[in-house]
Amino acid sequence: xxxxxxxxxxxxxxxxxxxxxxxxxxxxxxxxxxxxxxxxxxxxxxxxxxxxxxxxxxxxxxxxxxxxxxxxxxxxxxxxxxxxxxxxxxxxxxxxxxxxxxxxxxxxxxxxxxxxxxxxxxxxx
Amino acid sequence: xxxxxxxxxxxxxxxxxxxxxxxxxxxxxxxxxxxxxxxxxxxxxxxxxxxxxxxxxxxxxxxxxxxxxxxxxxxxxxxxxxxxxxxxxxxxxxxxxxxxxxxxxxxxxxxxxxxxxxxxxxxxxxxxxxxxxxxxxxxxxxxxx
Numbered sequence: 001x002x003x004x005x006x007x008x009x010x011x012x013x014x015x016x017x018x019x020x021x022x023x024x025x026x027x028x029x030x031x032x033x034x035x036x037x038x039x040x041x042x043x044x045x046x047x048x049x050x051x052x053x054x055x056x057x058x059x060x061x062x063x064x065x066x067x068x069x070x071x072x073x074x075x076x077x078x079x080x081x082x083x084x085x086x087x088x089x090x091x092x093x094x095x096x097x098x099x100x101x102x103x104x105x106x107x108x109x110x111x112x113x114x115x116x117x118x119x120x121x122x123x124x125x
Numbered sequence: 126x127x128x129x130x131x132x133x134x135x136x137x138x139x140x141x142x143x144x145x146x147x148x149x150x151x152x153x154x155x156x157x158x159x160x161x162x163x164x165x166x167x168x169x170x171x172x173x174x175x176x177x178x179x180x181x182x183x184x185x186x187x188x189x190x191x192x193x194x195x196x197x198x199x200x201x202x203x204x205x206x207x208x209x210x211x212x213x214x215x216x217x218x219x220x221x222x223x224x225x226x227x228x229x230x231x232x233x234x235x236x237x238x239x240x241x242x243x244x245x246x247x248x249x250x251x252x253x254x255x256x257x258x259x260x261x262x263x264x265x266x267x268x269x270x
Binding site: 024028035037042068100103 | 166167168169170171172173174176177179181182183184185187206213214215216217218219220221222223230233245247248249251
């Protein structure tokens with residue numbers, strides 16, 4: 001089976017832990033839609049790019065600090081998120097849309113319209 | 126000195142291993158390892174007046190979020206919003222846990238249920254609870270003759 005989006009590229013190592021977000025990817029005849037879980041990320045900290053058929057999504061988090069409180073159980077360190085995907089379809093870059101709601105990033109990638117065959121009529125002189 | 130308990134979550138580790146194996150072999154879709162209720166990760170903080178519990182819950186339907194505080198326990202229950210799909214849509218990859226979640230957290234002390242408050246922002250649920258007034262630390266002034 002050939003997938004439209006294939007194996008992500010390895011993550012870069014930074015001082016703060018960076019993890020690949022969990023994603024759901026749906027494809028219709030007209031577009032590819034990606035949902036990525038990025039809890040703790042707000043709109044201003046998201047970076048999305050599409051270059052050389054590689055879609056890159058990044059999100060940075062700020063670890064909350066509660067004045068007067070000390071941690072007694074820590075299971076998550078509010079990591080940054082980063083993941084890349086190879087896109088095998090041709091995408092209309094100008095029409096890419098992205099939104100972030102409740103820690104879930106949604107990226108809509110419209111496919112370019114396929115070139116339909118056209119009959120050429122030879123005109124008589 | 127405060128001791129911090131870093132709790133190992135085996136389900137999270139299994140999910141991560143499964144995801145990495147799927148990525149390694151280029152699997153188009155990673156299916157969930159277990160169909161049980163998912164368990165969100167939490168951080169717990171304590172202070173003189175109360176405690177704060179934060180939980181990573183991206184994409185939660187707030188209307189179906191059920192929070193219960195009783196004695197020294199806080200229970201979080203709910204469901205993750207499932208994006209609508211139609212017949213023309215193919216699923217290429219599904220890694221998110223789109224199923225009900227539940228987590229019972231043991232608080233560091235007994236709390237006043239009436240004091241509980243919660244905020245949901247950017248996929249993080251933050252619950253604040255206070256100690257009962259008679260359990261709060263009280264400074265004692267020394268009287269001198």
